[in-house]
Amino acid sequence: MSLGDIPIQLEVGGLTGSAPAVLREIAYLLERLTRYGEAGSIDLHGLPLSPADRRWLLDQLGRGEIEIALEIGGGSRIVETAYPGVWWVAHDNEQGVRTSEFIEVTLIPDLVPAHPDDVESGLKNLKSRISDLS
Amino acid sequence: MNEKSGSLIDSLERQGVSRRTFMKYCATLASLMALPPAVGRAFAEALAKATRPSVIWLSFQECTGCTESLTRSHTPTLESLIFDSISLDYHHTLQAAAGTAAEAAREAAMKLNWGKYLLVVDGSVPMKDGGVYSTIAGVSNHDMLMDTVKGAAAVVAVGTCAAFGGLPKAQPNPTGAVAISDLVKDKPVVNVSGCPPIPVVMTGVLAHFLAFGSLPELDKLGRPLAFYGETIHDRCYRRPFYDQGKFAKTFDDEGARQGWCLFELGCKGPVTYNSCATVKWNDGTSFPIESGHGCLGCSEPDFWDAGGFYRALSLPANPLHVAATAVEVGAVVGVGVALANRAGKSAAKAGHETATLADLEK
Numbered sequence: 001m002s003l004g005d006i007p008i009q010l011e012v013g014g015l016t017g018s019a020p021a022v023l024r025e026i027a028y029l030l031e032r033l034t035r036y037g038e039a040g041s042i043d044l045h046g047l048p049l050s051p052a053d054r055r056w057l058l059d060q061l062g063r064g065e066i067e068i069a070l071e072i073g074g075g076s077r078i079v080e081t082a083y084p085g086v087w088w089v090a091h092d093n094e095q096g097v098r099t100s101e102f103i104e105v106t107l108i109p110d111l112v113p114a115h116p117d118d119v120e121s122g123l124k125n126l127k128s129r130i131s132d133l134s
Numbered sequence: 135m136n137e138k139s140g141s142l143i144d145s146l147e148r149q150g151v152s153r154r155t156f157m158k159y160c161a162t163l164a165s166l167m168a169l170p171p172a173v174g175r176a177f178a179e180a181l182a183k184a185t186r187p188s189v190i191w192l193s194f195q196e197c198t199g200c201t202e203s204l205t206r207s208h209t210p211t212l213e214s215l216i217f218d219s220i221s222l223d224y225h226h227t228l229q230a231a232a233g234t235a236a237e238a239a240r241e242a243a244m245k246l247n248w249g250k251y252l253l254v255v256d257g258s259v260p261m262k263d264g265g266v267y268s269t270i271a272g273v274s275n276h277d278m279l280m281d282t283v284k285g286a287a288a289v290v291a292v293g294t295c296a297a298f299g300g301l302p303k304a305q306p307n308p309t310g311a312v313a314i315s316d317l318v319k320d321k322p323v324v325n326v327s328g329c330p331p332i333p334v335v336m337t338g339v340l341a342h343f344l345a346f347g348s349l350p351e352l353d354k355l356g357r358p359l360a361f362y363g364e365t366i367h368d369r370c371y372r373r374p375f376y377d378q379g380k381f382a383k384t385f386d387d388e389g390a391r392q393g394w395c396l397f398e399l400g401c402k403g404p405v406t407y408n409s410c411a412t413v414k415w416n417d418g419t420s421f422p423i424e425s426g427h428g429c430l431g432c433s434e435p436d437f438w439d440a441g442g443f444y445r446a447l448s449l450p451a452n453p454l455h456v457a458a459t460a461v462e463v464g465a466v467v468g469v470g471v472a473l474a475n476r477a478g479k480s481a482a483k484a485g486h487e488t489a490t491l492a493d494l495e496k
Contacts, residue, residue, distance in 0.1 A: 041171030072155040091158050097418035100162040102171060110161075110175060115153050 019053040022103070023060055026086055029105035033085055039106035061086060061103075068112065074099070078109050142344065143182035156182065160341075166413060167338050167350065167360040177345050184344035188247035189254055190240060190282060191225040194275040195268050195302040195311055196257030200293035201227050203330035223251070226270070237271050244285050252343065253286035253321075255279065255314050258295045258302045262310025279317060288322045288349055289314060290339055297325035297356070298435035305439050315356060324349055325356040329432035332413050335361045353407065355435070361413075366403035366421075366429045369411040372396065390426060400444035401428025408433040 022042060029040035049057070062082030070076040074093040081088060087109050089102045104110070114122075146156055157178050164174030193201070205228070222228065223243030224236065231239050243251065257275075260267040265274030273281075283289060291314040294300040302311035315323045326335050339358055342350045350358045367373065375381070375395040382389035382396055390396075397404070403411075406429050410421040422429060428444075431437040 041174075043165050043171050045165045070154065070158075072152060072158050076158055091162055093418055095417045095419070097414075099418065100165040102161070102165075104171075111154050111157055118153055 015052050015056060016048065016050050018047060018049055019057045019060075022047065022049070022057055026061075026083075026103060026105060030083065030085060033105050033107075039104070041105065042103040044101040044103065058088070061088065068109075070111065072111075076111070078111065141182065142184045142186065145186060153182070163334070163338055163341055166334060166409070167342065167358075168363075169360075177341070180345035181341055186221045187340075187344060188221045188223050188243055188251040190223055190243055190251055190286070191228075191254040191256070192275075192278060192282060193226050194255065194257030194259050194279070194296070195309065196293065196295050197301075198227055198256075199330045200256040200296075201225075204292070204333050204336050223247075233271070240282065244282065248285040250287050251285065252340070253283055253289045254292055255289060255296045256292045258299045258311035258313060259317060260302070260309035260311050262308070267309040276317065279314070283318050283321055286321055288324065288343065289318055290324045290326060290336070291315065291356075292326050292336060293331055294327045294329045294432055294435075294437065297327040300329065301438055303436075303438075322349055323356055324352060324358065327355075327357055327362075327433040328408060329430075329437070331433070332361070332409060332415070334413055335409070355407075357407070357433075361409045362407040362433065364407065364409075366406045366408055366411050366423070367401075369409075370403055370423055371411070372423060385426065396423060396426075396428040397448075398446050399428050400442065400446055402431030402434070402437070402440065402443075402447060403429040404447060406431040406434050406437075 022044075025042060029042070032038045032040060044054075064080030064082055064084065066078075066080040068078040070078070074091065075096070076089070076091045079088045079090075080086075085105055085107060087104045087106070089104050089109060089111075090098060091100045093099045143153065143156060147153075160178035160181060161171075161174055164171070164177050169177060221243075224240040226236070229236060229239065257268075259265070259275045259279060261276060265276045268275045270278055291297045295302055295311075296314050299307075299311050299313045299316075302309055303313075313325075315325065324339055326339060328335070335358060338361065339350060342348070342358075350360060353359050353362050355362075367376070370376075372393060372395050375393070376397060380389060380392075380394040381398040382392075382394045383398060384390065385399065395401070401423065403423065410429070411423070414421045414424075430443050431440060434440075
């Protein structure tokens with residue numbers, strides 16, 4: 001018997017009215033990104049969104065062209081929305097439990113680009129592999 | 135040895151933890167600590183560059199449950215990896231050294247990191263009869279604490295025993311147990327209360343100290359506000375039932391099966407500040423209320439003497455501070471609960487019916 005089988009029925013209700021405010025904040029962040037090149041982020045974990053609010057928000061944002069799946073200490077998904085520059089980022093732990101969720105308004109989400117230090121050590125490793133060939 | 139050697143990220147990399155994994159962990163930790171996402175990025179950068187801190191861990195009147203909570207998990211987590219990355223120079227339970235060698239390690243670490251090491255303490259300190267009820271290497275807990283705290287940058291009191299006296303301080307407090315903050319007055323003391331505390335709270339305090347060189351914002355009881363800023367009740371998924379006045383009366387009635395509020399079964403959620411309802415336990419699986427049992431209030435001072443785990447908060451003789459929300463409902467529910475308890479007890483006596491735990495305690 002899993003936790004999901006315990007017959008606890010939640011009366012979670014419908015839309016609370018919070019989600020449209022999030023949509024407006026996204027528009028504000030997107031405007032800052034286009035005008036000043038400043039990236040922004042909204043931490044969904046800290047917002048009192050009901051499951052219905054979350055579904056509404058996902059519907060409003062739609063899907064874009066890119067979806068990135070990462071396996072880094074549990075699964076993570078970075079999904080581009082229908083609005084370029086707006087990304088839905090969700091992190092799960094090793095047990096598949098959602099640990100944090102963000103909307104990132106940026107050209108490329110933070111987790112995607114390689115870090116210069118890592119590139120440097122990668123180059124060192126590659127050179128060492130090449131020297132082993134000879 | 136390159137310039138990164140000795141940094142936290144370097145240490146994690148050696149353990150096979152990638153930078154992206156670390157960044158993901160920092161994003162989640164920053165979210166839990168209610169840091170704005172922009173600060174979260176700076177947090178990750180600063181934490182990656184931080185050097186391994188020296189930590190001296192003293193265990194006094196305690197059960198080792200706090201150490202178990204912080205070091206055990208079903209799978210290796212980043213909490214445990216970061217915990218492994220600190221230089222834990224003295225810990226009774228975990229260190230290999232014993233006796234004179236162990237005490238020499240503590241003294242050497244103090245000397246080497248004077249003014250910079252973190253002192254973590256679990257357990258309360260017995261003061262009665264000269265502190266004879268708990269000694270280490272012939273030194274009383276009091277004397278060892280006061281000696282070790284001199285060179286510490288800050289003190290973290292882990293668990294309710296260290297934070298508030300806990301179980302050893304429960305009436306009649308035979309050893310004269312006191313909390314760490316009762317003794318340490320000239321160093322910052324962070325109380326990470328709970329019996330045991332949630333592991334990520336400890337990691338959050340440590341990470342904040344490493345990344346920003348300061349301690350996180352604390353509440354009036356010295357607890358990190360990010361984790362103890364709201365009551366269990368505030369964030370409980372059963373809260374809608376409380377608002378609707380739907381309460382389970384026994385642990386196996388229809389209300390319990392429907393997942394109704396456990397207030398009348400003694401849940402201390404309304405007066406307990408902790409983040410069990412959001413962070414949860416066992417790698418995010420659940421928390422006690424989700425398993426059908428009320429909150430015991432273990433992160434609050436004197437929870438052990440709060441008049442009974444199954445006594446509703448609205449009933450009299452409750453030493454825990456009753457928050458405004460509970461008082462409000464108490465006026466309505468309390469009378470009903472008291473009457474129901476009395477009636478239940480009489481009915482049980484007369485008809486040998488099953489009485490609730492609340493009936494038994496009344």
